[in-house]
Amino acid sequence: MLTLLANAKINLYLEIIGSRPDGFHELVMVMQSVNLADRIDLKPLNTPTIRIICNHPQVPTDHTNLAYKAVSLIQKRFPSRTNQRGGVEITIDKKIPVGAGLAGGSANAAAVLFGLDMLWQLGLTRIGLQELGAELGSDVPFCLAGGCAIATGRGEEVDVLRKSPKLFAVLAKYESTSVSTPWAYQTYRAEFEHTYLNLDNFATLEERRSRIHAGKMVEAVSAQNAAKVGAQLHNDLEKVVLPAYPKVTQLKATMADIARDRGGLGTMMSGSGPTVFTLTDNLVQAGTIQREVRSHFNDPDLKVYVAPFATHGIVARP
Numbered sequence: 001m002l003t004l005l006a007n008a009k010i011n012l013y014l015e016i017i018g019s020r021p022d023g024f025h026e027l028v029m030v031m032q033s034v035n036l037a038d039r040i041d042l043k044p045l046n047t048p049t050i051r052i053i054c055n056h057p058q059v060p061t062d063h064t065n066l067a068y069k070a071v072s073l074i075q076k077r078f079p080s081r082t083n084q085r086g087g088v089e090i091t092i093d094k095k096i097p098v099g100a101g102l103a104g105g106s107a108n109a110a111a112v113l114f115g116l117d118m119l120w121q122l123g124l125t126r127i128g129l130q131e132l133g134a135e136l137g138s139d140v141p142f143c144l145a146g147g148c149a150i151a152t153g154r155g156e157e158v159d160v161l162r163k164s165p166k167l168f169a170v171l172a173k174y175e176s177t178s179v180s181t182p183w184a185y186q187t188y189r190a191e192f193e194h195t196y197l198n199l200d201n202f203a204t205l206e207e208r209r210s211r212i213h214a215g216k217m218v219e220a221v222s223a224q225n226a227a228k229v230g231a232q233l234h235n236d237l238e239k240v241v242l243p244a245y246p247k248v249t250q251l252k253a254t255m256a257d258i259a260r261d262r263g264g265l266g267t268m269m270s271g272s273g274p275t276v277f278t279l280t281d282n283l284v285q286a287g288t289i290q291r292e293v294r295s296h297f298n299d300p301d302l303k304v305y306v307a308p309f310a311t312h313g314i315v316a317r318p
């Protein structure tokens, strides 16, 4: 049996720059792992069966689960190893909110790829794992890399940044509210396609991708300047998600007010939402912001977490 911890991610920066011929969006993002983790237990089975057990009612346990898809992909790519080893039972202890913009499903898929590589001694390199991960979902390569990284392309091209400041994220999500990631991007396309860059021109695309490396968020992260990281938070998807979810708009406004009073550094929605986070460089402050957000709304449906920035995406438990 192998136990892994799979961290959630937040987006410190998410900019949509255009449409790709494959139908996805061309993105420039800065992503950060946070220590809010699902626990994944992998138990080898003698037959090639894939069995998923999960304690969260919204998570499917059939072939549509991303963890299931990760095993299927490995079984397809390594048939002789599958004949020797068989299958696997995966137990997911869900702590990452579902449909939250925190890449919970992608983190699970990343953990399964990482874990099967260890269990079945596949000898995959970090790059090899990330290439497999990209076939499962755009966020999976980042979840494998972990820490802080620039992500370009549809999100699957990951450049890890060596340093990032030691910050804490206070994350808040209404348990009963989820946002579909495809809906968020389709709505963005419908409203903002006229602003997209023409990416047929390769030079334009390369110039635009490389600009993130010299951008203000990466500069702030590399300088470990917490205040500047807070000031540079940006997420284009807020433009479509917030108007459609007034409760989330209200949550963001209130968290920003509380953060301002309590020395928070900035407040933003993560990914396609609806999770809203506030950054702070102080654990005590994070706890204060968490308590104040909870007591302001006094709503059992609103879950508020404190998660430190993490240096890893997936960690194997000894």
Ligand code: ATP
Pocket: 058, 059, 060, 064, 065, 066, 067, 092, 097, 098, 099, 100, 101, 102, 103, 104, 105, 106, 108, 109, 139, 179, 181, 271, 272, 273
């Ligand atoms: P992202 O930020 O990558 O867009 P998300 O955090 O918004 O993802 P997830 O929590 O990954 O969303 O889940 C989105 C949907 O995927 C869920 O509603 C669920 O039906 C499905 N799903 C499939 N596998 C998993 C998994 N292992 N964990 C969570 N959800 C899963």
